[in-house]
Amino acid sequence: MGKKKVMLPAHEVDLATAKYQYEKIEAPHLTGFWLKLFVKLLESPMIGSLIISNLKKENKMIEMLRNTVIPEAPMFKPEFPPQEPLNRGKWEKCRNWLYALPILQVKLVLLEESENEVVLLEEDGKPEERVKLALKTLPDYDPAKSCNADSSSPFRYWKIRDYAYAYRSKLTTPSIVAERFIAAMDEFNNKKPPTPLLISYDPELIRKQAAASTRRFEEGNSLSVLDGIFMAIKDDIDCCPHPSKGGTTFFHEVRPVEEDAASVARLRCCGVILVGKANMHELGLGTTGNNPNHGTARNPHDPERYTGGSSSGPAAIVASGFCSAALGTDGGGSVRIPSSLCGVVGLKSTYGRTSMRGSICDSGTVEVIGPITSSVEDAILVYAAILGSSAAERIAMKPSLPCLPNLTLHGNSDVLRSLRLGKYTEWFNDVFSADISVKCEDILNRLLETYGCKTVEIVIPELHEMRTAHIVSIGSESASGLSPDYEDGKRVKFTHDTRTNLALFQSFSASDYVAAQCLRRRLMYYHTEIFKNVDVIVTPTTGMTAPVIPPAALKSGETDLQVSGLVLDLRKFNEFVLMRFVVTANILGFPAISVPVGYDKQGLPIGLQIIGRPWCEATILRLAAAVEELCFTPKKKPLQFYDMLKGN
Template sequence: MIFGKKKKKKMVMVPATEVELTEVKYDLGELQAPRLSGLSLKLFATLIQAPFIGSFITSYLKTQNKMDQILQYTLIPEPPMFKPEFPPSPQEPRVLNLEEDGSPEDRVESASRCLPHHHPTTSISQFRYWNIRDYAYAYTSGLTTPSMVAEHVISALEECKPQMPLLISFDPHQLRNQAAASTQRFHQGNPLSILDGIFMAVKDDIDCYPHPSKGGTTWLHHIRPVNKDAVAVSRLRSCGVIFVGKANMHELGMGDTGMNPHHGTPRNPHDPQRYAGGSSSGSAAIVASGICPAALGSDAGGSIRIPASLCGVVGLKTTYGRTDTTGTLCGPGTVEVIGPIATSVDDVMLIYAAMLGSSSADKISLRPPIPCLPDLSSNESSVAGFPMRLGNNIHSFMKWQDVWVEKLVHVEMTNESYLSTVCKPIFQWFDDVNSPDISGVCGQVLTSLSEMHGCEIVEITIPELQQMRIAHVVSYGCELLCSLVPQLQKGKFQKLALDSCINLAVCESFTASDYVAAQRLRRRLMYYHMEIFKKVDIIVTPSTGMTAPMIHPTALACGESDLEVAGNLMKFAVTANVLGFPAISVPVGYDKQGLPIGLQLIGRPWCEATILRLAAAIEQQWNEPKRKPMIYFDVTNGKRETNKLGLLIGAQG
């Protein structure tokens, strides 16, 4: 934090315009709270909701994590920014403009012309996922039909249901009806779009009629009935998408692992003993397992990008206001957007084209420019033709790697806990991860982009990342709590999972002045980032600070609270939510345990085309062979690649 003079307990922040960015030192800070599960979690959840001791506990937690110091004992000179406000963005090169007010089908048709030439393959020697254009080719050529695929999808979901619950709401009869209608359109030679017959899941906090929207709870659907599709779902449905059901999620989106003691916890297809990531856990897992080529998620704190990274697929968070959030649990908040999760950048582009479109209110207040996509249809449109400036602090990579190896050798002669508490080197944000594999893989990708595509690597420093984290917690927590106040007043608080009770108790402790202070921080942070974007086109970070964490056996019954894991998973994600920037996670490799690693690209406001262009180049050039997940279904021919699903998961219950 950048302070001026100190007077008693009050601290005065220097105006953001006077901060010298080159002199800022990285200091994200560690989240302070014990890991809780089982009996300790139950006891803590009871105490934090108690009338008097609860206030003491929340006050202590906020003090330990410097929240009160920053929100209540600091004078912040900037006026509040209650929702992201964007300056004009430069026109992106070699793009195809999309008609926002036109039909979703027309936008998808335009998007398909932006993609590289497709080579349909029905038999492959190396593993790869079937993408949307593979399905479209198979349908139009008569190799299979949506109805045939639907039967394989139903079989796969039924096999997963007992131990790997991917969906909260699922109706095989309705699924067959949608597939039959799509099959008939193909028989008549009249598919609605290239998305016709494509199977998608929808996160359980996004309305998809007639399925209920429970938000991962056991009760919300009883008092919040669903009468129609969310806007994004409606646009995809008009393109012929087949919705398989409502994907499992971390309850109310208030977690980053995907753990859900009510409906079961989705497992990571690459290792079923690990979390899929949250809160869009079911959406990412159903895509990574091959059952659906795409899914919808919502992202209020990395909830699309985190599970996409942990599961080895692609996840796009759009600019705030680029997609309409009408029909979501929290409604029109200031940090959350709806976005696609898919197995490839091409597929993300097609889904994004169908669902984009600002709400009427956002068109008035944000004045979004015409949406566009990168034209990737020829070599001339590659990144090499448009060298980009990539901002990060990779200059410390070699030094970071040397220190890690040196201390790791020393630790092998002592004990493992010493490594986790003492030998975690922190030089810069990019390097602040819990495994050298993450920085190593991501650093190699950046080197490749520089050498092969002429991208310029620009050193940047981002101030006040700890303040960013606090601004996010307060903003999202208050907005979620506000949307739930009528329900919580009716006694539904007691029906929440224990970790949700703890999180909401902390949210209830925030005051109106805390919320305003968080929005003052938002304006400071927006200023810093827009200054950085004068020097770079994209900010590059790892998607997460760790690969998929293990599921503790004690967490399955009643959940867990682990702020250290939360901090590692969300470390690089919340910037795009607080400030409304577009961001994408693209898989770039694996750690030594075979777990996926994702690279995050954060772009200027409204510049989805720029990050999609670079993500496509990374996907094409960083061509390490895809590894087939341990849990994988080939729904195109009904072949089950995971006959030992129960054995894989059984060890953890």
């Protein structure tokens, strides 16, 4: 008796009185022999259920999911309030006018009901046409600051437009860059200790794509500004003829690849050179990037540290200079976390904005495919190429038309001035190192001084409930998809940390999953109310910078509960987790972006996260571009960096 709790309906909760809860979450941190023993115990019928039950009880999951009456109805995937978008008829009338006029004559296209100073994109159009229009939204390109820069200039990443200019000006060719890439990758793969970036890689296939791109430039028929741009694809996204292993040793055997994923096919239409399948945390079930199967990708800024996961290879390959961009998947910050830890840009679009067809996790309700790039403008170009949801998603979710910020207009400053940035200070400051909150706070002050962007204090109730709803949702969906293979004798082929996670995930009942979806609806209500007063929510991307790789974890892995949604190593970082700030955008489907804002005292990158309203990618991209411009301190060249454009 006395265990039952009843929540107030969400609309009766006074947001102003909500208190931030500093959590102490209990879980073991194990590697090597002790991890293997722990997994055996977890998978034993009697002892395992006792361990998991105790773990869930200690972290108040049973109390929340089974002993609490949640008055809201379940929300089984993100449902957004009506957006009142520009209607299709009006769009059809203005589309031909927009495409016919030169960009200098296009004053602007207003989507007054949601975002200002934006240019609309046609979701069903050709990706190369969207990229062409996206290119016109960017500030003028200055060749003097491009590949003509001398070696004494401060370090900067080459942008997609730098490569395009070099190709058009005959300073180099895609084939020359391909040979540099292949030579550098061979050198990189022979490094000790090994730091694998690509799981599947075929030099001859790269040469063939590069030769075709070189011919197009020679003939003056390049397909888009992305023609000849080198990109890696995370190993859970289909890219023919490469297998999709999802970071495992066997998954390609039970799930053969028959065609490109929708996003990859769109990149091919634009002339992108696809270099292969990038390393990842096995099946995306982790936030470190640890992978005993193929080797663990290491952080280019410090090879003794993790890249972050699960899109570990994509972030590292961009940060190392090998590729201008990569595609990752983000189900629990898996694009934004590694982007933050590696000092690059990671974009998660609104759930349903991009098609998940052709990815291993294409049926989940928290995951999207997103670009990882070295700059915001490159994220804009790649996003323009890959966006486009399925017809079924458009019918169900009724999205507003996709659009991009017009960064060429003087009115851009006016839009920035009008933006209200929501900040929950206690949450914002709940980080392991004060360097993180100080750097992120500093950029908010600069935004105010330069553009007049006002920071508004907000309160977000039930953050612990949000993390629980997320882990139950992504865990149940992952376990459901993997159970047939898990029960078909493939269990021993998974890594030990994957088996640890699956043991927990399989313990969630149907009622647990439904309760999590009821929490999702409550949380959507709170955030809808918050977004009535602010345009974006700003946080650090992660609660810590890149963690050190325990040597014992390289061979056998480690329990990912320490640095994912439940806990960090209890001996050192009890309350500070990599996923602290990112799961909001996943469980509620909001767009979010991580943009680098500096370094901590150890020289490790720090990222600022910007979370937007549903379908408002243009707003977060505009603000991210402003943040990037204000971070005028020269970027720190990663310890592991290869210059593909100049070859030095």
